[in-house]
Amino acid sequence: MRYRILGVTQVEGEDGTVVPVPGPRLRALLTALALRPGRVTTPGTLIAEVWTDDPPDDAPAALQALVGRLRRTLGKDAVASAPGGYRLTATEHDVDLHVFEDLVHRGTAALARGDAATAAQVLDEALALWRGPALADLPDRTAAARPDALHLEATRARVDADLRLGRAHTAVPRLRELTAAHPYDEPLHALLIRALRDTGRTADALAAYEATRRALADGLGTDPGPELRALHADLLAAPETHAPPEPPGRPRPPARSGNLRPRLTSFVGREPELDAIRSEVHRARLVTLTGPGGSGKTRLAEEAAAGLPQAWLVELAPLDRPEAVPGAVVSALGLRETVLLTTELTAPQDDPLALLVEYCAPRSELLILDNCEHLIEAAAALAETLLTHCPGLTILATSREPLGVPGESVRPVEPLVPDQARRLFEERASAVRPDADTVLRDRAAVEEICRRLDGLPLA
CATH class of the missing domain: 1.10.10.10 (Winged helix-like DNA-binding domain superfamily/Winged helix DNA-binding domain)
Structure with a gap:
């Protein structure tokens, strides 16, 4: 029997x-x-x-x-x-x-x-x-x-x-089911990432890694193990290695290296804050500078990002509709021109969020989302989506309140201390008044002006 x-x-x-x-x-x-x-x-x-x-x-x-x-x-x-x-x-x-x-x-x-x-x-x-x-x-x-x-x-x-037999395409659907059933099984997730990589879907592979990292962190309080980390490093180091060959004559998108504006004035004070923000950006993937209007959040963010090759400033202040936020990021990154000039991006042009995920997933870049406070929910939703699907992306936001996204590091921007405020007043006054030296001799008056303006740089 x-x-x-x-x-x-x-x-x-x-x-x-x-x-x-x-x-x-x-x-x-x-x-x-x-x-x-x-x-x-x-x-x-x-x-x-x-x-x-x-x-x-x-x-x-x-x-x-x-x-x-x-x-x-x-x-x-x-x-x-x-x-x-x-x-x-x-x-x-x-x-x-x-x-x-x-x-x-x-x-x-x-x-x-x-x-x-x-x-x-x-x-x-x-x-x-x-x-x-x-x-x-x-x-x-x-x-x-x-x-x-x-x-x-x-x-x-x-x-x-x-x-190993070159059948990655048939393995992906089965692995999707298995990883959903076993969310903490790292070897299964590693197989899914390998399968996506081997089918040329580098962005999806990176997104799968990030989803696994978050599941492990939220569910178990642990980080991915050595195998997953090695796969992630391989994807970030050479994503093109596993991509299918491009068709002959296919145009490449123009190389771009950020859109930060040249500073027209000197940066005064806040040296300790600047060092702390730069350090935080290397540790956390979302850093939000909070403070009242005119406290210098935007300038501090730009100064912290100065020198980075892939830093992009997205100005949200002119927007009045939440649904316009993803499109503003698309425009800041120059993706509308990229889609028109090349066939690199396959996401629908009428879906700016999909376009952003496809573009950012295989890249390591810094986005500065500036003035989020009047569109806080839309900015938070965009940040969480991009950070989930784009593991090489870091976001530096400025807002009068935190975004409330998991993993966010909040750094309040305080008013300038009296000495910093006086130095800033003197530099700006000297730039616009030929007789500034005479005026600035009345140090008590300068200090009183700075005090009444609460040490706010814009004021």
């Missing part, structure tokens, strides 16, 4: 016909015996596995009666009595669980040797045995943990074999 316990317990006769095993208790007893084919199992163990925490009053007698029923169902020689308990008269080759374990070990060993074709064949044979959930008739699911883990290992290995 053949015993199937990778699912609801079944028995097949020598001719392949199914032998009915009626009743959950009877199937539980057969499952417990089939876990140990050819070996004696004590009555205590069988009682615990069949009835768990609710055994009958005379459990040994109830077990003996159940064994009698099983013998009448399968044949009197199917279950043997032995000193110390009962034994299923079968070998491991007669039980699908043990055959499955052997096939999985052989398949994973072939994969480790680099023989992906053999691994795929053997693992297909193993997975065909799975009718899951394993040991479905045992009331206690503890014993099912090992076969369940082995099934997941076999599934991973089978997908890995597909990737």
